[in-house]
Amino acid sequence: MSITLTVNGHAHTLALDPTMPLLDALRNHLDLKGSRYGCGLEQCGACMVLVDGEPVYACARELGTVAGRRVETVESLDTHPIRAAFIEEQAGQCGYCLSGIQITAKALLDRTPNPDRAEIIAALDKHLCRCGTQWRIIRAVERAAVALTEGAGR
Amino acid sequence: MSTTTSLPLSFTTNPSPASWVRFDPDRTLHLAVGKVEIGQGIVTALAQIAAEELDLPLGCIRMISGDTDAAPDEGATTSSLSIEVGGSSLRLIAAEVRARMIDRLAQRLNCAPAEISVRDGAFLREGGPTGQDYWSLAPEVDLARPADGAAPPKPRASYRLVGTSVARRDLPAKLAGAAFIHDLVRPDLLHARTLRQPARAAHLAALDEAAIHRAAGAEIRILRRGDFVAFVGAEETAVQRAAAAAPAHARWEGVREIAPEQAEAAWLVGRPSNDQTVGDPPRTVAGEVVSATYTRPYVAHASIAPSCALAESRGGHLSVWSHSQGVYPLRAALARVLGRPESTISVHHAMGAGCYGHNGADDAALDAALIAEQVPDRCIRLQWRREEEFGYEPLGSAMSVTIRAVLDADGKPIDWTQEVWSGSHVQRPAMGGNMLAHEALPIPAPDPRPRDPTEAAGGGGTRNGIPHYAIPARRILHHLVPVTPMRTSALRGLGALPNVFAIECFLDELAARRGADPVAWRLALLEGHPRAARVIAHAADLAGWAGRPRGGDGTGWGIGFAQYKNRSAYCAVVAEVAVDQEVRLRRVWCAAEAGLVVNPDGARNQIEGGILQAASYTLKEQVRFDAAGVASRDWEAYPILRFSEVPEIQCEIIDAPEERSLGVGECAFGPTAAAIGNAVSHALGIRIRGMPLTRERIAAALLDN
Known part of the structure; x- marks a missing residue:
């Protein structure tokens, strides 16, 4: 059985078990290593991807359920202002949580271009960061929001 | 004599500058360090120290850290000592390299070393160009000869990089995608998981392998060596399913049980113990005595990423990739357990999530090595599961x-x-x-x-x-x-x-x-x-x-x-x-x-x-x-x-x-x-x-x- 889906703008047809976790398909069959295994339990957020624009835990989401859908991973954010904002704020230590967090930030800013701090914290609260870089991450999302708004205004 | 006693450990263990630095033909400095990146930003700070002392642009430094084939032995990366010990050692090494280069050029130019200075890797004589730089002089300078720590580092007042907030070297890759040991792909890769002994000395009495194969849903191998069990296969999903199902299909004997009160710090008090007194002699003064007891329970490192390791056995040589805090100590431990000479093992550090101490990294490395010995000529990628990391990582003591x-x-x-x-x-x-x-x-x-x-x-x-x-x-x-x-x-x-x-x-x-x-x-x-x-x-x-x-x-x-x-x-x-x-x-x-x-x-x-x-x-x-x-x-x-x-x-x-x-x-x-x-x-x-x-x-x- 094959499953067709769009990942970061490219159409793929995968002959894989539809019950395979989306995360395994992305990492091992599409060589997209940015989405990360943290718990497999939808508890930490390291695996977060967008499916039709909505943040989804790729670790527990079955591949078959995203057939025909649009998946975006952290690799799609290479030129997005979020990336530059995280560098500017030096938002990270070990960095393992950051790809999922960037994805959630993208979803938030798509929906809410000027989030206030409480909205950012509420959106990121499903993510765990063990190194304690939460404030740098929050400031990076604020910075990205400003960059996006200014970019849109030009 | 007084200087030798105060030299930092990483320096005295690795006094040859050649084990730290090499000037490559592409005009980069190959900098090898034994301290490793565990999220704390150390490789960035060490690059700053080297670039400062050598007066090189940061951009020309290429780093390798933690590698038994290619980096100095600095033990383990622990105790907030990487700047104090690793950084001060690197500073002395870099000062020695700079001094040797300047001495050689002074000889050539028949001038005093003090007339020569360095800017962006190029040597100047009394401020004017000499046409020479580190790379042109490198073939003439012996960097293998051990240093004695006598070359004076730069005065701090002249620092231009140390003391500034240089951006982390590791962050761009971590934000972009593949950056971690978990993301390494090598030829002939097989995925692996383990079934853990539920407790020390527990013995596997029965394992329903057929049920585990059924749970895997695709082809896997079940490897057993004593009470060590591993699931290996080309498809990660299948080995993960096998490992998740396995505990329910295993019967163990000799599992010791934990009583609820053992979870508390108070349980430790009065247990058999090795005792020592540190500090001043016993009390002699009199006065009002007050006392109170404070406790902390067992705690977990709780790294965001469960541990991971890669290992491959090819032509009698075992190569291991690990996010261990110490590649040389890990190599020694692997050699002991596997009963083979250290010279037949290489351990390469690759970044994991923040470890905050001794988590499952070393254990995963042995798991991978044991499997690789049984499945030669393949790269074994061993990934711990979340419940495995929480269940079996060493704990912070109560x-x-x-x-x-x-x-x-x-x-x-x-x-x-x-x-x-x-x-x-x-x-x-x-x-x-x-x-x-x-x-x-x-x-x-x-x-x-x-x-x-x-x-x-x-x-x-x-x-x-x-x-x-x-x-x-x-x-x-x-x-x-x-x-x-x-x-x-x-x-x-x-x-x-x-x-x-x-x-x-x-x-x-x-x-x-x-x-x-x-x-x-x-x-x-x-x-x-x-x-x-x-x-x-x-x-x-x-x-x-x-x-x-x-x-x-x-x-x-x-x-x-x-x-x-x-x-x-x-x-x-x-x-x-x-x-x-x-x-x-x-x-x-x-x-x-x-x-x-x-x-x-x-x-x-x-x-x-x-x-x-x-x-x-x-x-x-x-x-x-x-x-x-x-x-x-x-x-x-x-x-x-x-x-x-x-x-x-x-x-x-x-x-x-x-x-x-x-x-x-x-x-x-x-x-x-x-x-x-x-x-x-x-x-x-x-x-x-x-x-x-x-x-x-x-x-x-x-x-x-």
Whole structure:
């Protein structure tokens, strides 16, 4: 059985078990290593991807359920202002949580271009960061929001 | 003679500059270091030190860190020593390289070395170009000859890179995608998982392999070696399913059970122990004696990424990739367990998630190596599962700390005894501990021989157990309990957090007996300790301590202080909490002083992170046990601080560039725990001496009151 889906703008047809976790398909069959295994339990957020624009835990989401859908991973954010904002704020230590967090930030800013701090914290609260870089991450999302708004205004 | 005794360890172990630096034809400097990136930003700071000392642009430095084939042996990356020991060694090596190059050029030009200077890697004579640079001279200069540490480093006043907030080298790749050991892809890769022995010495009586194959849903191999079981296959999903299903299809014998009371620090008290006394001789002074006991339960490193390792056996050589804190100690341990010479093993460091000490990294490396030996000519990628990391990583030991102090007429301590009951804080494979799979082999490992780091190395259960205050007599009675219900080992700061929590809470209790202000009380005990007094005063100023609330009505402020290991960075923290049914940590102010800071933003990142992680330990964390072992095997059972719970933080590093660099990575841990403990007490008017300061403990304390 094959499953067709769009990942970061490219159409793929995968002959894989539809019950395979989306995360395994992305990492091992599409060589997209940015989405990360943290718990497999939808508890930490390291695996977060967008499916039709909505943040989804790729670790527990079955591949078959995203057939025909649009998946975006952290690799799609290479030129997005979020990336530059995280560098500017030096938002990270070990960095393992950051790809999922960037994805959630993208979803938030798509929906809410000027989030206030409480909205950012509420959106990121499903993510765990063990190194304690939460404030740098929050400031990076604020910075990205400003960059996006200014970019849109030009 | 005096210089040789003070040379740092990484230098004396690796005195040949050629083992650290190489000038490559593409005009890069190949810089090899033994300290490894575990999230703390060390490779960035070390590159700054090398570029500074050699007067090279940062951009031309290529780094390799932690590699038994290609980098110096700097032991393990621990104890906030990478700048103090690794950085100071690298500075001496780089100074030697620069001096040798300049000497060679001076010879050629028949001039005095003092006439030659360096700018961006090019040599100038009296400010004018010589047409020579490091790369053109490199073929003529012997960098293999050992250095003696005599080449003088640059004067600090001329620094242009050290002391600036250079951006982290590792961050762009971590943000972009593949950056971690988990993401490595090698030819002929097979995925692997393990079935763990539920407890030491448990024996696998039966394994329903057919059921496990069915659960896998695709082709896998089941490998067994004694009581070590692994699932190997080309499809990761299948081996993961096999591993998840396996415990239900395995029957073990000889599983020892844990009793509920063993989960508590109090259980350690009075157990058989190895005892030592550290510090001053036994008490002789008389006076009023007060005492109190403080506890911390077993806690987990709780890295965001479960451990991972790669291993491959090709042509009789075993190559291992690991996020271990020490590739050379790991190689030695692997050689011992596998019964093969070290020369047939290479260990390469690859980044994992933040480890915060001895997590499952080394264990996973042995798992992968055992499988690779059985499946040669393939690359084995061994991934631990989340429940495996929580269930089997070495824990931070529970600790019970009882302080007994003799007071003078003013209520000030004149004699201080800190009695510590604790499991081991270091059971690394190189220090008497066993890697997990070793205990499952047909000839199982001997019993672990738990021992703590020596006092010279900063101690384990005794770390920061001597209060950094002007008290005439101070000592630790240390009871190292060798047999604990679960394996324990190094967790960020070792015993420092529980010891500083105890010391600083007890000091507040003494101050309260006299109605003294906690800040003034500390400053009065810090005569002759100006650097300590300065960070306390600075943190108090930052917070506006003079205007702190009255306390007792649910809002409280507290302060905590320590000099990490009584020899590294100084750190003072003020915390503000609001306590209703549970503690809400609202604001934290921090002042630290660490001598010459190589990368101020990097140091601040470490301190801020240390504050938040310590807050998490203090407020929330406790490993739960059931009869079978660790019961808290996911993030719901072992919650950590979340985005919605982080306090506002204001952190300042006091500039002291004239002082030598002091490690900062762990300095905020104890002071943060203590500040929170004192703030909660201030808010409630009652003292809670057991961490974590959860809703349950607060309710119990209020009830007792």
